[in-house]
Amino acid sequence: MMEKSNVFVGGAMFAAFVSSLCCVLPLIAVIFGLGAFGTAAIFETVRYPMIVVAVAALAFGFYRAYFRREECAEGEACETKPVSRINKIFLWVGTIVIATFALAPYYTGYIAAAITSPNLPATESAPVVVTEEPAAKKTVVLKVRGMTCEGCEAHIEVPLRKLRGVISADADYKQHNVTVVYDSAQTTVEKIKEAITATGYELI
Numbered sequence: 001m002m003e004k005s006n007v008f009v010g011g012a013m014f015a016a017f018v019s020s021l022c023c024v025l026p027l028i029a030v031i032f033g034l035g036a037f038g039t040a041a042i043f044e045t046v047r048y049p050m051i052v053v054a055v056a057a058l059a060f061g062f063y064r065a066y067f068r069r070e071e072c073a074e075g076e077a078c079e080t081k082p083v084s085r086i087n088k089i090f091l092w093v094g095t096i097v098i099a100t101f102a103l104a105p106y107y108t109g110y111i112a113a114a115i116t117s118p119n120l121p122a123t124e125s126a127p128v129v130v131t132e133e134p135a136a137k138k139t140v141v142l143k144v145r146g147m148t149c150e151g152c153e154a155h156i157e158v159p160l161r162k163l164r165g166v167i168s169a170d171a172d173y174k175q176h177n178v179t180v181v182y183d184s185a186q187t188t189v190e191k192i193k194e195a196i197t198a199t200g201y202e203l204i
Helices: 004-031 040-067 085-102 108-115 150-162 189-198
Strands: 137-145 166-172 177-183
Touching: 004 040, 004 085, 004 108, 004 150, 040 085, 108 150, 137 189, 150 166, 150 177, 150 189, 177 189
Parallel strands: none
Antiparallel strands: 137 177, 166 177
16 A cells, blocks of 8 residues: 555645646647647636745655654554655655656746747858947837746747847737847847747747
8 A cells, every 4th residue: 555645645736736737738739839838827816826836845745755753542552554665765756756747837938948949041050240339229118818827928028139220029928928129120029929920839
């Protein structure tokens, strides 16, 4: 029979996995060319409650593995059954897995940006080198659907900054938009929009 501590660790890993879906689903969708998952935003609302559940379950697993003692009746001698080495290894592996899921918003965007940078023509892929203030400098703010965390911001910013003519790109997942400063003599709003949709997110 599985140790109760392992059951709690398994539950903690599941809760942590659910908490990471807000960023994992868009990453999966982009990699497989499915477009951004609008439903990922639903998981953003349960992210922190799920992390609390995961930490609580993990803490209980550590309690059972390292601190729990069997209760004995008065006058009786009893000994706490030692926790097996395998169960302790499972506990620590579970801790690493949970931490990986919990921190997903801070690195999935960079992974997605590295793997799925838009396939732009060679002439468009080189970053612009600005030696002086461009005369045709413009700013556009685009509303984007599908960003659910800080990692998603990087997922959009990195390919945009590689687009020739783009001076700066700053995404804000809370405001659901991206602000792009660009040289209209070298690129257009349409090319900027194409670079964003190529990463799997949708323009509103």
